[in-house]
Amino acid sequence: MDIQELIVLVVADGVGGIPLAPGGKTELETASTPNLDDLVRSNICGLMIPILPGITPGSGPGHLGVFGYDPLKYVIGRGVLEALGIDFDLGPNDVAIRGNFCTVDDAGVITDRRAGRIPTETCVKLVEKLRAISIDGIEMFVEPVRDYRFVVVFRGEGLESNVADTDPQLVGARPLDPVARNPASGRTADIAAQFIHQAREILRDEHPANMLTLRGFAKKPPIPSMEEAYGLTASAIAVYPMYRGLARLVGMNVLPSGTNLKDEVDALKAHWDSSNFFFLHFKYTDSAGEDGNFDEKVRRIEELDAEIPRIVELKPEVLIVTGDHSTPAKLRSHSWHPIPVLLAADSCRPDEATRFGESHCLRGGLGTFEAKYLLTLALAHAGRLQKFGA
Amino acid sequence: MDIQELIVLVVADGVGGIPLAPGGKTELETASTPNLDDLVRSNICGLMIPILPGITPGSGPGHLGVFGYDPLKYVIGRGVLEALGIDFDLGPNDVAIRGNFCTVDDAGVITDRRAGRIPTETCVKLVEKLRAISIDGIEMFVEPVRDYRFVVVFRGEGLESNVADTDPQLVGARPLDPVARNPASGRTADIAAQFIHQAREILRDEHPANMLTLRGFAKKPPIPSMEEAYGLTASAIAVYPMYRGLARLVGMNVLPSGTNLKDEVDALKAHWDSSNFFFLHFKYTDSAGEDGNFDEKVRRIEELDAEIPRIVELKPEVLIVTGDHSTPAKLRSHSWHPIPVLLAADSCRPDEATRFGESHCLRGGLGTFEAKYLLTLALAHAGRLQKFGA
Numbered sequence: 096m097d098i099q100e101l102i103v104l105v106v107a108d109g110v111g112g113i114p115l116a117p118g119g120k121t122e123l124e125t126a127s128t129p130n131l132d133d134l135v136r137s138n139i140c141g142l143m144i145p146i147l148p149g150i151t152p153g154s155g156p157g158h159l160g161v162f163g164y165d166p167l168k169y170v171i172g173r174g175v176l177e178a179l180g181i182d183f184d185l186g187p188n189d190v191a192i193r194g195n196f197c198t199v200d201d202a203g204v205i206t207d208r209r210a211g212r213i214p215t216e217t218c219v220k221l222v223e224k225l226r227a228i229s230i231d232g233i234e235m236f237v238e239p240v241r242d243y244r245f246v247v248v249f250r251g252e253g254l255e256s257n258v259a260d261t262d263p264q265l266v267g268a269r270p271l272d273p274v275a276r277n278p279a280s281g282r283t284a285d286i287a288a289q290f291i292h293q294a295r296e297i298l299r300d301e302h303p304a305n306m307l308t309l310r311g312f313a314k315k316p317p318i319p320s321m322e323e324a325y326g327l328t329a330s331a332i333a334v335y336p337m338y339r340g341l342a343r344l345v346g347m348n349v350l351p352s353g354t355n356l357k358d359e360v361d362a363l364k365a366h367w368d369s370s371n372f373f374f375l376h377f378k379y380t381d382s383a384g385e386d387g388n389f390d391e392k393v394r395r396i397e398e399l400d401a402e403i404p405r406i407v408e409l410k411p412e413v414l415i416v417t418g419d420h421s422t423p424a425k426l427r428s429h430s431w432h433p434i435p436v437l438l439a440a441d442s443c444r445p446d447e448a449t450r451f452g453e454s455h456c457l458r459g460g461l462g463t464f465e466a467k468y469l470l471t472l473a474l475a476h477a478g479r480l481q482k483f484g485a
Numbered sequence: 486m487d488i489q490e491l492i493v494l495v496v497a498d499g500v501g502g503i504p505l506a507p508g509g510k511t512e513l514e515t516a517s518t519p520n521l522d523d524l525v526r527s528n529i530c531g532l533m534i535p536i537l538p539g540i541t542p543g544s545g546p547g548h549l550g551v552f553g554y555d556p557l558k559y560v561i562g563r564g565v566l567e568a569l570g571i572d573f574d575l576g577p578n579d580v581a582i583r584g585n586f587c588t589v590d591d592a593g594v595i596t597d598r599r600a601g602r603i604p605t606e607t608c609v610k611l612v613e614k615l616r617a618i619s620i621d622g623i624e625m626f627v628e629p630v631r632d633y634r635f636v637v638v639f640r641g642e643g644l645e646s647n648v649a650d651t652d653p654q655l656v657g658a659r660p661l662d663p664v665a666r667n668p669a670s671g672r673t674a675d676i677a678a679q680f681i682h683q684a685r686e687i688l689r690d691e692h693p694a695n696m697l698t699l700r701g702f703a704k705k706p707p708i709p710s711m712e713e714a715y716g717l718t719a720s721a722i723a724v725y726p727m728y729r730g731l732a733r734l735v736g737m738n739v740l741p742s743g744t745n746l747k748d749e750v751d752a753l754k755a756h757w758d759s760s761n762f763f764f765l766h767f768k769y770t771d772s773a774g775e776d777g778n779f780d781e782k783v784r785r786i787e788e789l790d791a792e793i794p795r796i797v798e799l800k801p802e803v804l805i806v807t808g809d810h811s812t813p814a815k816l817r818s819h820s821w822h823p824i825p826v827l828l829a830a831d832s833c834r835p836d837e838a839t840r841f842g843e844s845h846c847l848r849g850g851l852g853t854f855e856a857k858y859l860l861t862l863a864l865a866h867a868g869r870l871q872k873f874g875a
Contacts, residue, residue: 429872
């Protein structure tokens with residue numbers, strides 16, 4: 096490897112797994128991964144605890160961790176994550192809120208918290224109607240997400256976001272009022288109340304989506320950029336908007352990424368000289384896990400493995416392949432299980448692992464460490480960290 | 486395992502050990518444990534650091550750790566532990582103190598800090614005499630413990646416990662005055678001085694126990710209950726009072742537990758539907774270790790192993806077998822050595838360990854972790870934790 100000091104972080108979302116039955120293999124151990132195995136043999140591997148033992152991360156904290164930020168210190172609210180998920184470019188004066196269309200009866204009591212899971216087309220039409228809402232002194236954005244879900248953004252000076260959800264989280268109750276939980280958030284609560292008041296009139300005759308609830312009022316957390324924190328010019332390659340958004344949160348430049356993994360590696364190659372850190376996100380290992388589809392997850396891991404040589408050819412100083420959390424097909428959800436990680440660099444101390452899988456990683460030279468330390472390990476192996484102390 | 490979300494935590498006190506000589510096996514590795522080995526083969530194991538590397542815990546911090554509380558944050562004073570050890574039901578206004586009978590010469594100088602280790606019967610008689618002491622404005626309890634040891638409890642509004650020990654910790658010195666170490670503890674120090682003054686008169690003509698010292702002034706620490714902290718209805722099964730008391734400190738319901746391990750498992754079975762967390766304490770692994778009796782500790786471990794199938798039959802969602810610390814027979818005392826732990830649950834990621842013993846646990850999938858994380862791991866494997874962040 097050469098002296099470009101380039102770090103490539105490949106995140107195979109939810110890559111960690113568990114066997115379907117004791118004595119079996121995990122998805123990663125079942126997959127045929129000759130290229131990843133080659134990397135492990137010459138380099139070092141280990142396991143990462145995403146947050147703390149037993150704690151399952153959402154996508155936000157999972158990624159903050161591997162980007163080198165303590166996910167217990169920097170918290171991303173639901174509204175912000177939802178806005179990132181539709182590529183909404185949040186500014187510092189924005190309060191983002193997740194909205195749900197719901198159904199209420201004549202007395203205003205919720206009878207369906209998801210309005211019969213209306214199709215996205217209906218959501219788009221309703222959102223267009225909501226854009227007629229006007230509130231003095233702020234700019235407002237309403238954007239459809241999917242099914243019954245949408246995003247509202249209030250933009251204005253001095254808006255704070257500590258406002259309680261209006262979703263009572265159960266049917267048979269009325270939507271709650273948006274209550275400010277501190278004085279500074281009073282204005283946002285007032286604006287939300289006006290929004291809800293006008294929306295109620297607009298939606299009154301719709302069916303089944305004749306009302307809405309608001310959750311997860313949040314502002315972009317004040318996270319130092321990777322440039323500020325680590326001196327890295329960082330770029331992100333991701334097919335899904337949410338991951339591009341998470342990358343933008345830490346100041347990454349987002350590259351055009353195409354629609355599949357091959358496109359993503361093409362993008363990496365095309366922009367190779369533009370950054371000294373690349374985050375490349377592969378979504379489908381997680382999707383297959385969430386679907387409970389063990390075989391599909393295995394196939395997706397093999398798809399990733401097949402692209403590894405094209406990344407290796409670029410000769411990054413440090414290449415890391417890992418996940419943001421585990422998503423065992425058996426559990427059909429994110430989980431707390433430690434995440435396999437491999438780190439390839441000329442400066443690494445190779446271990447005896449010969450296969451990229453959970454069992455080998457358990458004996459790997461990196462040991463088991465908290466994900467927030469991954470980036471310092473990457474920087475160290477790239478020769479980018481100075482001695483601590485004289 | 487089924488969906489009851491039941492967690493069973495079996496604490497074999499002091500179960501961890503070391504070999505008598507290099508090349509040998511530990512007590513746990515020497516024991517024949519087919520049932521525990523079966524569990525390890527299909528599940529996951531590891532090692533727990535009770536407090537921090539190299540730190541040997543007493544029973545209090547050892548148990549707080551495995552109950553999910555940071556033992557460096559919640560500190561149990563000696564007086565409190567002593568009171569728990571005799572099943573004394575401490576209230577929030579109680580200051581508990583450990584008392585020692587001692588021998589002083591005519592000048593009041595201590596000649597024996599333990600009064601010749603008087604028999605418990607003598608202790609009981611002397612304690613009865615001390616109960617004649619009366620102090621204005623408070624209730625007072627004096628209870629025998631064993632040999633030269635007893636407990637004093639002052640009960641009254643606004644008593645604080647930051648009072649220095651009167652035991653000078655050496656012979657040839659006079660007992661010290663009970664000095665308040667902050668203004669709020671001044672009244673407690675005054676009461677203690679009155680207590681000592683009256684006790685001196687009462688004990689004057691006794692021999693050898695003609696005086697006493699007081700140590701470890703303490704109040705019950707404000708620990709959130711397991712219900713508050715973890716949403717668990719927790720029950721404790723323990724033959725020895727101190728462990729019942731420690732369980733009560735974190736809000737566990739204490740079940741009638743009989744006098745031996747078989748009784749304890751019977752109690753678990755009988756009360757199976759009453760709680761979603763059971764702590765079952767097995768004392769004799771520690772007792773044998775403290776006695777330096779390696780073979781007896783091996784036998785006690787085998788006794789535990791023989792009862793495991795009756796626990797497994799109950800089909801807990803999560804079954805954990807571990808200790809609160811190590812007690813190597815070779816050292817005849819508690820030690821800092823990491824504690825073997827096995828966790829059995831459908832949702833675990835099995836490892837390659839095939840034997841419940843220190844060497845296998847060192848390669849186990851749980852790795853080596855601080856004991857305070859055991860409970861979050863248990864909750865995660867029981868499916869009782871929500872995702873952190875969106």
